[in-house]
Amino acid sequence: MPSQNLSCPLCGGEKKRKIFKNESFFLFSCAFCGSNYQERLASVQKDYEESYFHENHKKAYGKSYLEDEENIRSFSRRRLRVIKKLLGKTKEKAPKILDIGSALGIFCDEAAQFGFEASGLEISEFARNFSKERFGIRTFSNIGKIQEEFDVVTLWFTLEHIQKPLDLLNALYPLLSRTGIITISLPHAKGAFARWNKGVYYLKRPVEHFFEPSVKGIKILLKKAGFTVEKTEFFGLHPERVGLPEWNSIKNIQKTLKLGDTFEIYGRKKYSSDSN
Numbered sequence: 001m002p003s004q005n006l007s008c009p010l011c012g013g014e015k016k017r018k019i020f021k022n023e024s025f026f027l028f029s030c031a032f033c034g035s036n037y038q039e040r041l042a043s044v045q046k047d048y049e050e051s052y053f054h055e056n057h058k059k060a061y062g063k064s065y066l067e068d069e070e071n072i073r074s075f076s077r078r079r080l081r082v083i084k085k086l087l088g089k090t091k092e093k094a095p096k097i098l099d100i101g102s103a104l105g106i107f108c109d110e111a112a113q114f115g116f117e118a119s120g121l122e123i124s125e126f127a128r129n130f131s132k133e134r135f136g137i138r139t140f141s142n143i144g145k146i147q148e149e150f151d152v153v154t155l156w157f158t159l160e161h162i163q164k165p166l167d168l169l170n171a172l173y174p175l176l177s178r179t180g181i182i183t184i185s186l187p188h189a190k191g192a193f194a195r196w197n198k199g200v201y202y203l204k205r206p207v208e209h210f211f212e213p214s215v216k217g218i219k220i221l222l223k224k225a226g227f228t229v230e231k232t233e234f235f236g237l238h239p240e241r242v243g244l245p246e247w248n249s250i251k252n253i254q255k256t257l258k259l260g261d262t263f264e265i266y267g268r269k270k271y272s273s274d275s276n
Contacts, residue, residue, distance in 0.1 A: 010217035101158030105131030169225035236261030
């Protein structure tokens, strides 16, 4: 039976309803913020080594990670333009960026080309070695080993893999400069797919995702960790997932109505004087 006191990992709400169950987990929907989250019934062993970046990525996106490189670089360039705009005029020195869950280093390589001093944090030894050998990227294996300050911290589809996201954000907060930027991309619990094709969504929802948030939920989480939200954008526009044609007009409506299956949120560290 599911735990009676399991609370939402985003807003902390305790009221919930069970929406799905398989052999690995119960899935709950938070009554307050609308995020969904797991109570695991069995240990989920996920290999984040070489196979993850080949077979697993191909299963999810139709291409291995490296086969999808140009698409990843395109997303990275768009995100870096947003980050540069939010940073505004910077000191003469190159701004420092730390990518959490940096995978094979493609985002960090693009960031370096945009004039950033880029570093990664990655649990996969295979990915850390690949990043260093191919791109010369410095990649940490453990957050406790980082003893410096960054202007930007990024988490591209990483936070949902963390059982206690607030603990991670609290650990990242002191690594950011006084008005540093945090950027996060996430699956969207209130996207079209999750709303209107629930049966398929529940079956395809990755077992390694401890939670998939609503925008409301992630905003609450960021506020708890001492960040203010400055920008939110919606992506993952796939009308075919709910039986609609893949027309640009429909995708534009989906984006306008904030029904993308993924979203990006850009926040800023509060001044210490604002934290009380």
